[in-house]
Amino acid sequence: MSRSVSRRRKVMELRIGLVVVAVLGWYGASAASPLIASPLDSVRALVDQARAGALTADCASTLGAMLYGFVASVVIGIPIGYAIGRSRLIGAAFEPVIASLFAVPRIIFYPLLLGVIGVGATSKAWLAAISAVFPIIIATAGGVRQVAPILSRLGSSLGSSRLKVAWKIVLPAALPPIMGGVRIGFGVAFVTVIIAELFVAASGLGLAVRDAYSQLNLAVMYGDILFIVAVAFVGSLALWAVERRLQAVSD
Amino acid sequence: MTTASSDASSTLPSGRAKKAPRVDGIRFRAGAILLRILLLVAVVAAWQIAVSTGAVNSLTLPTPWQALKAMSQVRDGEFWKDLSNTGLVVLAAFGIGGAAGLAAGIAFWRLPALGDAVEPFLVTLYATPTLVFYPVLIVLLGLNLWPLILIASVMVFMPIALNTMIGLRSLSPVLPRLARSLGSPGPVAFRKILLPGALPIVISGARVAFLYATMGTIAMEMVVASAGLGYRIGYDYSNFRTQEMYGLVLVVAVLATGLNWILTRVEKSMRRDLA
Numbered sequence: 078m079s080r081s082v083s084r085r086r087k088v089m090e091l092r093i094g095l096v097v098v099a100v101l102g103w104y105g106a107s108a109a110s111p112l113i114a115s116p117l118d119s120v121r122a123l124v125d126q127a128r129a130g131a132l133t134a135d136c137a138s139t140l141g142a143m144l145y146g147f148v149a150s151v152v153i154g155i156p157i158g159y160a161i162g163r164s165r166l167i168g169a170a171f172e173p174v175i176a177s178l179f180a181v182p183r184i185i186f187y188p189l190l191l192g193v194i195g196v197g198a199t200s201k202a203w204l205a206a207i208s209a210v211f212p213i214i215i216a217t218a219g220g221v222r223q224v225a226p227i228l229s230r231l232g233s234s235l236g237s238s239r240l241k242v243a244w245k246i247v248l249p250a251a252l253p254p255i256m257g258g259v260r261i262g263f264g265v266a267f268v269t270v271i272i273a274e275l276f277v278a279a280s281g282l283g284l285a286v287r288d289a290y291s292q293l294n295l296a297v298m299y300g301d302i303l304f305i306v307a308v309a310f311v312g313s314l315a316l317w318a319v320e321r322r323l324q325a326v327s328d
Numbered sequence: 329m330t331t332a333s334s335d336a337s338s339t340l341p342s343g344r345a346k347k348a349p350r351v352d353g354i355r356f357r358a359g360a361i362l363l364r365i366l367l368l369v370a371v372v373a374a375w376q377i378a379v380s381t382g383a384v385n386s387l388t389l390p391t392p393w394q395a396l397k398a399m400s401q402v403r404d405g406e407f408w409k410d411l412s413n414t415g416l417v418v419l420a421a422f423g424i425g426g427a428a429g430l431a432a433g434i435a436f437w438r439l440p441a442l443g444d445a446v447e448p449f450l451v452t453l454y455a456t457p458t459l460v461f462y463p464v465l466i467v468l469l470g471l472n473l474w475p476l477i478l479i480a481s482v483m484v485f486m487p488i489a490l491n492t493m494i495g496l497r498s499l500s501p502v503l504p505r506l507a508r509s510l511g512s513p514g515p516v517a518f519r520k521i522l523l524p525g526a527l528p529i530v531i532s533g534a535r536v537a538f539l540y541a542t543m544g545t546i547a548m549e550m551v552v553a554s555a556g557l558g559y560r561i562g563y564d565y566s567n568f569r570t571q572e573m574y575g576l577v578l579v580v581a582v583l584a585t586g587l588n589w590i591l592t593r594v595e596k597s598m599r600r601d602l603a
Contacts, residue, residue, distance in 0.1 A: 182546045193389055
């Protein structure tokens with residue numbers, strides 16, 4: 078017990094040490110090169126943006142598009158993954174298609190969406206949805222397949238409808254792997270929206286970075302990047318914690 | 329995108345249950361292929377209807393046939409220049425990121441506390457748009473291939489480092505002890521016993537890494553570049569060359585599908601546990 082506590086403390090110390098080394102390294106690099114903004118200047122630029130309200134607006138635009146896309150991918154992805162995992166025929170027909178589409182860079186569809194839908198939140202949200210849906214489909218299909226067939230047979234022999242078997246038996250039993258896919262989908266949705274905004278957008282954090290880059294406003298660029306990385310880090314850690322708790326419960 | 333960790337844990341050799349061999353009947357396979365064809369027909373039909381009914385402006389959406397015809401641009405020298413540019417970046421990144429990832433994965437395994445310390449950073453790096461550092465590197469290194477190669481290398485590094493660590497950790501602790509009691513020196517034991525044992529999971533990570541590097545490179549080229557497949561798509565978009573753009577998107581989709589098919593084949597041939 079005490080060994081695992083001291084081990085955990087050592088790991089924590091190492092983590093803090095890594096962050097300190099990274100910040101110091103950044104600071105040293107900024108002192109050595111005029112092309113790198115210092116950590117302090119970057120944070121200051123970020124605070125200035127937050128005070129001016131620009132950060133809130135960009136954040137709302139990015140996270141709004143990401144959330145719409147993410148929710149759509151969950152709503153679309155889980156039923157498709159369920160069908161692929163439960164039906165041998167549907168699985169044999171569409172699993173190779175999903176695997177191939179998974180390998181196609183989704184960003185190449187963004188200009189098509191821009192052409193058809195136009196520049197704005199909707200095209201970003203759809204790109205996020207078609208990116209995040211694949212890990213969710215794959216994880217759901219895999220998770221559903223792992224559920225012991227006797228459970229669902231038991232349900233149907235007790236007279237439950239297919240929908241009830243799915244909702245009450247199969248999906249809860251497959252929840253931990255599905256949650257893994259959902260976490261990955263969440264990250265993918267965020268990354269995708271940022272990439273889309275770096276390409277063409279009317280607003281958002283990615284566009285802010287791009288604008289700062291083209292004006293060579295280094296402090297703002299570094300500040301915005303720092304903020305984006307922090308958002309991704311915190312969001313991802315939170316979902317990881319949820320996933321691990323679900324896993325612990327089901328074990 | 330599947331993380332390496334869940335990818336790895338779901339394909340652990342030890343965890344695979346023996347399935348009774350099941351022979352799919354010809355009717356079953358024909359049914360699966362028929363369903364796939366139906367999906368394709370439905371997509372193409374919906375696309376065609378959207379254009380012919382005028383639901384979508386034909387200036388922004390060509391017909392399926394026009395897009396298919398525009399795929400003939402693969403005969404142009406320009407396409408080959410773009411393709412070789414993108415390919416060069418991906419291959420260089422795979423070499424650099426792969427070597428670094430393998431070394432780091434081994435280090436994280438040898439120093440378990442360090443491995444535990446970096447794991448959350450590696451896992452969250454997946455959800456971090458590494459691409460936002462692209463402008464930073466352009467400012468530092470100029471608009472050449474190096475910013476692309478370095479960012480793509482980081483994308484390769486993450487899954488390979490994580491999977492190497494997980495793969496080595498998943499091996500039974502008996503193996504190194506066995507090697508030592510048989511008198512083989514550390515490096516030999518590592519090369520002959522541990523690395524082959526971890527290889528299946530490392531290979532899975534390598535396939536994912538290659539796809540990430542391709543996706544990331546094309547995305548970065550779309551943002552800022554002077555050549556490459558992504559650059560060409562972005563160029564077609566901003567110059568309203570809609571048909572050419574659709575043709576190139578189809579070409580890239582076909583190439584990525586083919587690449588994935590080859591990588592999956594390589595992975596299967598190298599992984600005896602999947603056979």
